[in-house]
Structure formats: structure tokens, C-alpha cells
Amino acid sequence: MTLWTFIGRQWTRLPPVPKGDYLKDKVVLITGANSGVGLESVKHFSHASPSRLILAVRSVEPTEKILAELQSLHTELKGEIIFLDLNDLASIKAFPEELKKRGIDKIDVLINNAGINPGNGDKPAEITKDGYEKTFQTNVLSPFLFSLILLPFLEQSSKPKIIFVGSGLHTSADTTPIQESINQGKSIVKVFNDKESFDNIKIYGRSKLLLQMITRQLITSLPSITIVTVSPGLAITKLGRDFNFSLGFIIFGAPFMLLNARSAEKGARNITSAVASADQSYDYWSECAPSYSESSWLSSGKGIQATKVFFKEMVDEVDKISPGITKGLTE
Numbered sequence: 146m147t148l149w150t151f152i153g154r155q156w157t158r159l160p161p162v163p164k165g166d167y168l169k170d171k172v173v174l175i176t177g178a179n180s181g182v183g184l185e186s187v188k189h190f191s192h193a194s195p196s197r198l199i200l201a202v203r204s205v206e207p208t209e210k211i212l213a214e215l216q217s218l219h220t221e222l223k224g225e226i227i228f229l230d231l232n233d234l235a236s237i238k239a240f241p242e243e244l245k246k247r248g249i250d251k252i253d254v255l256i257n258n259a260g261i262n263p264g265n266g267d268k269p270a271e272i273t274k275d276g277y278e279k280t281f282q283t284n285v286l287s288p289f290l291f292s293l294i295l296l297p298f299l300e301q302s303s304k305p306k307i308i309f310v311g312s313g314l315h316t317s318a319d320t321t322p323i324q325e326s327i328n329q330g331k332s333i334v335k336v337f338n339d340k341e342s343f344d345n346i347k348i349y350g351r352s353k354l355l356l357q358m359i360t361r362q363l364i365t366s367l368p369s370i371t372i373v374t375v376s377p378g379l380a381i382t383k384l385g386r387d388f389n390f391s392l393g394f395i396i397f398g399a400p401f402m403l404l405n406a407r408s409a410e411k412g413a414r415n416i417t418s419a420v421a422s423a424d425q426s427y428d429y430w431s432e433c434a435p436s437y438s439e440s441s442w443l444s445s446g447k448g449i450q451a452t453k454v455f456f457k458e459m460v461d462e463v464d465k466i467s468p469g470i471t472k473g474l475t476e
């Protein structure tokens with residue numbers, strides 16, 4: 146994405162929050178519901194009469210306070226808080242049982258919002274207890290696995306929808322490790338989880354590119370589900386918590402970001418608008434409307450080939466984690 150496109154998108158006037166009971170009789174599940182654009186989306190949803198709002202979070206206590214506040218404003222709101230740590234595959238695997246225990250057998254809208262940006266410093270890779278690089282697991286592997294694990298619940302809905310929260314930064318991600326893996330016949334999954342080749346500064350954009358590749362392919366593999374990848378745009382949230390604020394960043398980077406960033410509430414409108422009005426799958430949704438990825442690599446022959454290879458690898462990977470989980474995919 147060019148600088149001018151970025152600025153143009155950030156300054157686009159966004160439509161107001163959708164109104165009405167568009168979530169009536171619908172069960173909505175959102176990850177990372179306690180902060181940033183996830184929290185603001187939850188506030189939007191609480192006006193739209195969902196039959197149940199499921200907040201899947203790793204910070205349960207603060208979320209209890211958030212839910213109590215929302216329920217004091219919307220006395221009819223039925224909410225559930227369920228523990229989920231995307232860095233712990235056991236918590237993803239346990240999730241369906243947790244839903245059943247609470248009498249939930251259907252999900253109409255799943256929003257994979259939780260994500261991390263490990264910052265702008267040169268740090269070594271952090272490996273999770275499941276053996277994956279942390280940003281890869283949080284932003285790529287776990288949202289994919291979580292979606293497939295919840296398929297039986299989505300299949301109970303007459304109009305199921307999965308939202309993935311992507312990022313415009315996928316367009317400027319350096320594709321070298323993907324390209325090299327393809328050229329040398331190496332596994333992309335292995336390369337991204339290799340401590341030696343890890344690059345902390347580049348991993349966020351790359352993780353969002355990998356997510357974009359998966360969701361693009363998932364649209365054809367799950368034709369009966371509306372799948373939308375939403376970009377909230379640059380929004381002021383806690384996503385930058387791991388950034389180190391060097392003098393250079395404070396003088397040059399921070400003012401530019403603050404000048405062009407939107408509020409978390411405006412970022413969330415992108416998610417809410419896709420939930421309320423996306424009538425078919427879109428592999429990119431930004432400024433509250435169907436859009437397109439500005440990554441020319443993604444739509445090039447090499448990008449299309451890499452997308453197919455990576456998707457196949459990820460299908461095999463999640464099938465190893467949860468055998469049989471991918472049987473609902475058509476290709």
C-alpha cells in the first residue's frame with residue numbers, strides 16, 4: 146500500500162454504527178473482547194439484541210467488569226465469558242466442551258479479533274508451550290484452528306459468518322521467506338517457526354499476510370459460510386504495548402501515527418459493518434465496505450501458488466493438532 150493510499154483510507158469518512166436489531170436471535174462469539182477494537186465492537190453489538198454474546202478472552206476478571214457494565218445499560222443482554230488463550234492450544238480444544246456445558250450448540254457469527262504485535266525491537270523468537278513462534282500461533286495458526294474447531298456450531302446457523310481481523314500491513318510484508326520456502330521446497334510453517342530465521346520487526350506484517358492467504362483460500366473451501374477479512378485501519382488501541390519508544394520513533398513515527406490514526410471505536414465500525422451487512426464472502430473489507438487487498442504479490446502467479454501451498458500445509462498442521470478437524474473443507 147502506498148503512503149497516499151494509507152492516508153486516503155485513514156481519512157475516509159466512515160459511516161455511522163449500524164442501527165437496529167441485526168443480531169436478533171443470533172449468537173455472536175468474539176475473541177480479544179476486552180480491549181481495543183474488540184471491546185468497541187462488543188459495545189456496538191450490545192445495541193443490536195444478540196441472543197447471546199460470547200466473550201472469549203484470556204483476561205477474565207477485567208472482562209467480567211466490562212460485561213457487568215454493559216448489562217447495566219442493556220438489561221436484556223445475555224453474555225458469557227469463556228477463557229481462551231490462543232497461545233495454549235489446549236484452551237482452544239477445550240472450547241467446544243465449554244460451550245456445550247453452557248447449553249450453547251449454535252454460533253451465528255464468529256469474530257477472530259484477538260492478535261498481537263510483538264513490537265519494533267530486534268528481539269529473539271518466543272516459542273509457545275505448543276512449540277510455535279508466538280506471533281505465528283496467535284495471529285495465524287490459532288484463529289484458523291479455532292474456526293475449524295467451531296465449525297459444528299457454525300453449521301447449526303442458517304447464515305453462518307466468520308470474520309477474521311487482518312491488517313493493511315500485510316500489503317507491505319516482505320515475502321522473501323515465503324518465496325524462498327517455495328523455491329527450495331521447504332515447509333513455510335517450519336520456516337516461520339524457526340528461531341534462527343525469525344525477524345521480530347517483520348513478523349507482524351508477515352503474520353497478517355499469512356492470515357490473508359489462509360482466509361482467501363478458506364472462502365473457496367467453506368462455500369456455505371460467509372467469510373470476511375476485515376481491516377480496522379490504524380486505530381489507537383493497546384496493540385503497541387510491546388513497542389519501544391526510541392527518541393527517533395517519538396520524534397518522527399509517533400506524531401505521524403497519532404495524526405493519521407482513528408479511535409478504536411472507528412476501527413471497530415469496520416468489524417461491526419461486516420457483521421451487520423456483508424452478504425457474501427469478501428477477502429478484504431475496509432472503511433466499512435467491501436474492498437480489495439493492495440498486495441500485488443498476493444494476486445500474482447507466485448502469490449496464488451504460495452497461497453495454495455501454504456493453505457495445504459496449514460490444513461495438514463491443524464489436522465495433526467486435532468485429527469479429523471478439516472473434514473468439512475471442500476478442497
Ligand SMILES: NC(=O)c1ccc[n+]([C@@H]2O[C@H](COP(=O)([O-])OP(=O)(O)OC[C@H]3O[C@@H](n4cnc5c(N)ncnc54)[C@H](OP(=O)(O)O)[C@@H]3O)[C@@H](O)[C@H]2O)c1
Pocket residue numbers: 176177178179180181182183202203204229230231232233258259260261262283310311312313376377378379380381382383384385412
Ligand atoms: N490497532 C490497530 O491499528 C490495528 C490495525 C490493524 C489490525 N489490527 C488488529 O486488530 C485486532 C485487535 O487488536 P487491537 O488493536 O484492538 O489491540 P489490543 O487492544 O491489544 O487488543 C488485542 C486483544 O487480543 C487479545 N489477545 C492477545 N493475545 C491473546 C491470546 N494469546 N489469547 C487470547 N487473546 C489474546 C488481547 O487480550 P489481553 O488484553 O488479555 O492481552 C486483547 O483483548 C488484532 O488482530 C490486530 O492485529 C489492529
